[in-house]
Amino acid sequence: xxxxxxxxxxxxxxxxxxxxxxxxxxxxxxxxxxxxxxxxxxxxxxxxxxxxxxxxxxxxxxxxxxxxxxxxxxxxxxxxxxxxxxxxxxxxxxxxxxxxxxxxxxxxxxxxxxxxxxxxxxxxxxxxxxxxxxxxxxxxxxxxxxxxxxxxxxxxxxxxxxxxxxxxxxxxxxxxxxxxxxxxxxxxxxxxxxxxxxxxxxxxxxxxxxxxxxxxxxxxxxxxxxxxxxxxxxxxxxxxxxxxxxxxxxxxxxxxxxxxxxxxxxxxxxxxxxxxxxxxxxxxxxxxxxxxxxxxxxxxxxxxxxxxxxxxxxxxxxxxxxxxxxxxxxxxxxxxxxxxxxxxxxxxxxxxxxxxxxxxxxxxxxxxxxxxxxxxxxxxxxxxxxxxxxxxxxxxxxxxxxxxxxxxxxxxxxxxxxxxxxxxxxxxxxxxxxxxxxxxxxxxxxxxx
Amino acid sequence: xxxxxxxxxxxxxxxxxxxxxxxxxxxxxxxxxxxxxxxxxxxxxxxxxxxxxxxxxxxxxxxxxxxxxxxxxxxxxxxxxxxxxxxxxxxxxxxxxxxxxxxxxxxxxxxxxxxxxxxxxxxxxxxxxxxxxxxxxxxxxxxxxxxxxxxxxxxxxxxxxxxxxxxxxxxxxxxxxxxxxxxxxxxxxxxxxxxxxxxxxxxxxxxxxxxxxxxxxxxxxxxxxxxxxxxxxxxxxxxxxxxxxxxxxxxxxxxxxxxxxxxxxxxxxxxxxxxxxxxxxxxxxxxxxxxxxxxxxxxxxxxxxxxxxxxxxxxxxxxxxxxxxxxxxxxxxxxxxxxxxxxxxxxxxxxxxxxxxxxxxxxxxxxxxxxxxxxxxxxxxxxxxxxxxxxxxxxxxxxxxxxxxxxxxxxxxxxxxxxxxxxxxxxxx
Ligand SMILES: Cc1cc2nc3c(=O)[nH]c(=O)nc-3n(C[C@H](O)[C@H](O)[C@H](O)COP(=O)(O)OP(=O)(O)OC[C@H]3O[C@@H](n4cnc5c(N)ncnc54)[C@H](O)[C@@H]3O)c2cc1C
Ligand SMILES: Cc1cc2nc3c(=O)[nH]c(=O)nc-3n(C[C@H](O)[C@H](O)[C@H](O)COP(=O)(O)O)c2cc1C
Ligand code: SF4
Numbered sequence: 001x002x003x004x005x006x007x008x009x010x011x012x013x014x015x016x017x018x019x020x021x022x023x024x025x026x027x028x029x030x031x032x033x034x035x036x037x038x039x040x041x042x043x044x045x046x047x048x049x050x051x052x053x054x055x056x057x058x059x060x061x062x063x064x065x066x067x068x069x070x071x072x073x074x075x076x077x078x079x080x081x082x083x084x085x086x087x088x089x090x091x092x093x094x095x096x097x098x099x100x101x102x103x104x105x106x107x108x109x110x111x112x113x114x115x116x117x118x119x120x121x122x123x124x125x126x127x128x129x130x131x132x133x134x135x136x137x138x139x140x141x142x143x144x145x146x147x148x149x150x151x152x153x154x155x156x157x158x159x160x161x162x163x164x165x166x167x168x169x170x171x172x173x174x175x176x177x178x179x180x181x182x183x184x185x186x187x188x189x190x191x192x193x194x195x196x197x198x199x200x201x202x203x204x205x206x207x208x209x210x211x212x213x214x215x216x217x218x219x220x221x222x223x224x225x226x227x228x229x230x231x232x233x234x235x236x237x238x239x240x241x242x243x244x245x246x247x248x249x250x251x252x253x254x255x256x257x258x259x260x261x262x263x264x265x266x267x268x269x270x271x272x273x274x275x276x277x278x279x280x281x282x283x284x285x286x287x288x289x290x291x292x293x294x295x296x297x298x299x300x301x302x303x304x305x306x307x308x309x310x311x312x313x314x315x316x317x318x319x320x321x322x323x324x325x326x327x328x329x330x331x332x333x334x335x336x337x338x339x340x341x342x343x344x345x346x347x348x349x350x351x352x353x354x355x356x357x358x359x360x361x362x363x364x365x366x367x368x369x370x371x372x373x374x375x376x377x378x379x380x381x382x383x384x385x386x387x388x389x390x391x392x393x394x395x396x397x398x399x400x401x402x403x404x405x406x407x408x409x410x411x412x413x414x415x416x417x418x419x420x421x422x423x424x425x426x427x428x429x430x431x432x433x434x435x436x437x438x439x440x441x442x443x444x445x446x447x448x449x
Numbered sequence: 450x451x452x453x454x455x456x457x458x459x460x461x462x463x464x465x466x467x468x469x470x471x472x473x474x475x476x477x478x479x480x481x482x483x484x485x486x487x488x489x490x491x492x493x494x495x496x497x498x499x500x501x502x503x504x505x506x507x508x509x510x511x512x513x514x515x516x517x518x519x520x521x522x523x524x525x526x527x528x529x530x531x532x533x534x535x536x537x538x539x540x541x542x543x544x545x546x547x548x549x550x551x552x553x554x555x556x557x558x559x560x561x562x563x564x565x566x567x568x569x570x571x572x573x574x575x576x577x578x579x580x581x582x583x584x585x586x587x588x589x590x591x592x593x594x595x596x597x598x599x600x601x602x603x604x605x606x607x608x609x610x611x612x613x614x615x616x617x618x619x620x621x622x623x624x625x626x627x628x629x630x631x632x633x634x635x636x637x638x639x640x641x642x643x644x645x646x647x648x649x650x651x652x653x654x655x656x657x658x659x660x661x662x663x664x665x666x667x668x669x670x671x672x673x674x675x676x677x678x679x680x681x682x683x684x685x686x687x688x689x690x691x692x693x694x695x696x697x698x699x700x701x702x703x704x705x706x707x708x709x710x711x712x713x714x715x716x717x718x719x720x721x722x723x724x725x726x727x728x729x730x731x732x733x734x735x736x737x738x739x740x741x742x743x744x745x746x747x748x749x750x751x752x753x754x755x756x757x758x759x760x761x762x763x764x765x766x767x768x769x770x771x772x773x774x775x776x777x778x779x780x781x782x783x784x785x786x787x788x789x790x791x792x793x794x795x796x797x798x799x800x801x802x803x804x805x806x807x808x809x810x811x812x813x814x815x816x817x818x819x820x821x822x823x824x825x826x827x828x829x830x831x832x833x834x835x836x837x838x839x840x841x842x843x844x845x846x847x848x849x850x851x852x853x854x855x856x857x858x859x860x861x862x863x864x865x866x867x868x869x870x871x872x873x874x875x876x877x878x
Contacts, residue, residue, distance in 0.1 A: 032516065035515075035516040036515075036516035038516075039515035039516045042797045042799055042841050043799070044796075044797040044798050044799060045797070045798030045799060045801055045802035045814070046798045046814065046821065047797075047798070048796060048821070067515065067516075103795040103796055103797040103841075104795070104841075106795040106796070107795045107841065107842055
């Protein structure tokens, strides 16, 4: 066994990089395909898909627009409920949302391709250009939104439509949140994330300040200077493995690996190991593993400590990773990372099982996997570091440390609202958009009261 | 094995599937390909007098419904645009090469006895099995006093038919236009003139669509459009009603019928034949799929006949006619009620919303433990079938007979009918 770590860039031909990252994982529908697919929709009464969409898009309504050739109307129907309908069409796990609830799923396991139809309509509107939304007369009220991710931008757009002036505080150089730094490259090709941000800002009434809460501004200041505050901070911390050797070089947080990949226009400059191990069972793990393969890694093994049923990645995502040649191992947890010259060389795992009480326990047996790189994807967290407790910026948190909100997405601090990944609930783009929208409605009601 | 061999007014063909007079039968090369593919017969594209007519460029419009390409087709073509001589030579050659297939020649000449006499003689020399008089073309030719301009006037139909019977020994089929209020007028006239058969329908006058950019009907010719003839699957119901009307008419008894209009499959053919057609003619289906569709038509018809125990076409031809009655002969005491199979229901709610919005508020939309459930309210259901038709799941909604215990009664005897014939048993009011 040679103890030589093999990490290299430029493993593939330019054409392979292009195919792997610049082409849609699922190609868009042509006009005729869209009409045929739209006509598969039964135009249900009390349609289950609408209920299954976190933003409650009138799905039969917009699909009928496509069927009749009223594509612009279809797009507006979508964007009215979900201003990121274009991104959601690309990234939503539709198999557990709208399409999972489609009555044709019950009938024949072939749901209407709602996601692709949604993309067809919104793409057409983006291509045609123009802004279908207008702002109501100015109210003179000012709202601060922290975080230009899906939650923050959704909230800002709706508030601006209501006539309020919105300032968005964003710590990173680009707006878009994980749409820009997290979503897998092949799900949002062609710079779509920024095109969508531009579309949202084109409404007017929204300005972006590149400042970080807790560093450049404090919550106290925002509360004083603005009529309301919305927090769309996302996750700001990553769970650690807490095993020996975790600080060896070659071990990375999967989200950092993905963010770097998304920001690198020339993928051939990205170094990748010949053998890669990804630890975790969620979407981040799937995306890290798949994109590692697509960068040219030879062996990519995802290791998850429980069985397939409890993976938070959906079956469609698991299938996608497997189609991309990712090997998935269940029932094993990391024990230590073994290195050589400061670089990771092997990962040791212990088999796991459930004990009689249903708790996860190690069996004592171990195995190792040779690897040049390890990506950790065992979950992200919100930590309240941006808040200054001494200054009275204390928000009630859930047991897992997320900001608690009521139905209106208002926090325990009056006039402070929150949504997206930093509050309890599903970590999905679409849920973040819905949180932002609901908060905007509640803020508007409060400001007009 | 069931035989699908056909004998129609003395004309034999190995199957009842003929190609209608249209582009598929315009030239030797097409017809030879059709016969090689297995078509039982053709009605050659309509011949006229020289000099030949001239066609426009841009000729067909298609009705695209819910993404399906050609639910209906229309055309603004005229009759053959090739010299008579060429057509006659080719007809002779093809008939010689395929003596077992039916070769009918469609004709349309000015409404003068001499013109008809002249062309009949020449057609006879080709060895063709019969002629079809094109009294149907709804555009282009009718403006010149031919086609449907003749077909819409029963007296002309009768007169021309008589000329053809007089001046030819060939069997005569009269092709009828549907662009008329009562199809029995021209059908009976054909019978009086001595026609051996009628064929129907020819195309229906139509505007296919309007190009909203050009602001002109389609298909457009240099920025303008005209009305054309509609055909294809969309016209089948109209065609079948007209066929059945003639089939049950005592005055038309004994006159054969060749059914045309939207025939695309063996089942369509079986339906036309059950309504009295002896053969069927096909145009649009061939023009959308090519000639090979005849293989499944022949095979499918034979298999169905085998399954139903029909040894020959005659065994079911016209079998549905005794059951094709007038509305006033239907039993008003017969009652059916919708029944939803809850195990098959996929909860689309379509039955509820159509009945609620547009019919009889007879399907309730419930939530049982959070689950959607749709239930028929028997007392409100009038048995209209609407919910069954819109339900996307086969067999989920069925219409079940509900015994009323009342004797059959028709409108003719019904108390609400001011002009009823009193029933013997009805007590005095
Ligand atoms: C790798 C990966 C893949 C994913 N794939 C999918 C997918 O395919 N489909 C799907 O539906 N979801 C997916 N998700 C989840 C989805 O991206 C998130 O649920 C969604 O982006 C949450 O939106 P948000 O606005 O709450 O947070 P974010 O998108 O994280 O945005 C938060 C924003 O706030 C900014 N911010 C944070 N702290 C501060 C501060 N103190 N001051 C100023 N600005 C701050 C951040 O820079 C960021 O721009 C994925 C997530 C990851 C990590
Ligand atoms: C392009 C086109 C041209 C036609 N030309 C003729 C014709 O010359 N003579 C004629 O009797 N019918 C003509 N027809 C009518 C067809 O023979 C037939 O009656 C009609 O199309 C209905 O049948 P279908 O629904 O199978 O197409 C034409 C139809 C089409 C589509
Ligand atoms: S048959 Fe007609 S009236 Fe009866 S439930 Fe169905 S739609 Fe309503």
